[in-house]
Amino acid sequence: MENLEKGIEVSRLIVKYLQGCISPEEKVMLDKWLEESSENREIYHRVQGRVNREERQRIIRKLNKRAAWERVDRNTKKYRHPILRRCMKYAATIVLPLFMVGVGFYLIRDKEEIHPVAEMVKISPGVTKAELVLADGHKVVLGTETIDSLVSEEGVNIVKDGNGVSYLGNKEEGDLAYNIMRVPRGGEFKVRLQDGTLVYMNSETELKYPVRFVGKERRVYLSGEAYFEVQRDTTKPFIVVMNGNEVRVLGTEFNVRSYEDEKCQFTTLVAGKVLLTTHDHRCIELLPNEQGIVDPQGDIRKEQVDVALYTAWKDGNFVFRKQSLEHIMEIVERWYDLKVTFEDEWCKQVSFSGNVERYDDFSKLAEMLEATGSVKFRIKNNEIYVTKR
Structure with missing residues (x-):
């Protein structure tokens, strides 16, 4: 001992x-x-x-x-x-x-780290912000302010409160009218759709959805990352379309990630059951704690995963388990709205495990990563350079 x-x-x-x-x-x-x-x-x-x-x-x-x-x-x-x-x-x-x-x-998040980055310029985390594009093309910039009623479309009231936007109204007749919610880098936003489904949108994400759901299905289109808490309706399946691939559910909770610059699409199931279908009609069924993966060739597979790794972001945390620094810095780029440059390719493969609060400024995460003794960071004009220690 x-x-x-x-x-x-x-x-x-x-x-x-x-x-x-x-x-x-x-x-x-x-x-x-x-x-x-x-x-x-x-x-x-x-x-x-x-x-x-x-x-x-x-x-x-x-x-x-x-x-x-x-x-x-x-x-x-x-x-x-x-x-x-x-x-x-x-x-x-x-x-x-x-x-x-x-x-x-x-220790996960602490004030006294081994390698304090004292000279680091403060880089603030993302905030609640988005751009709403209405059916008529009109654009509304949204933040944390409370507005109450924004506008009324197709018999549905669009209401903005301190947490996001909600679509309120029960009318289910007429033509489909779509809105688009765009969350930029360094942002996040929540949308409650007309059927009651709650969508948490991560940075650099776009969601296209109908002002109200009509017909026999509830279909939305996603690019980026979002967490869905789907309101159950056995008569109208809820469908998330990601670059031609679909996630079909009746009522459940799941996370989907489909960024254009990433090779694969990921669907992570928290509760319930979903059917993941590719553009060429190959499909798999997912159960809780399973993740469906679609690669660039359209091949589909599923794995058992720790869902916290893929859903903690919506609750204000980053959770990493033996993940590469390259993957971690991709997340950093979107959330802190900055550019990361690896001056040494070896640094990309350094693995890291830990929990960090998402709303801390970047120095907290940098100090924890530097404490591995493997890498160090420097900042110039909102660009982070990663080098081997």
């Missing part, structure tokens, strides 16, 4: 366990540490249950300090001469911080 005498190692194991990426060998080490004392178990349960990052960090720092002082105290007892022992104690005041800084990398 020599390694576990360092609080940093314990911190790493605890957080890896909470993230779900701890190895069997590491789990044995953590279990052994928990069995050593009731105090260890109390610390673990307190850290596990905390949601406040400052309080969690305080507990972990206490753990590190206790472990480090015990180690120093044992070492100083080796020196019989009082002067040597006193010198070792003074040296400990320098060494202890080195034990404690390691926590910043392992």
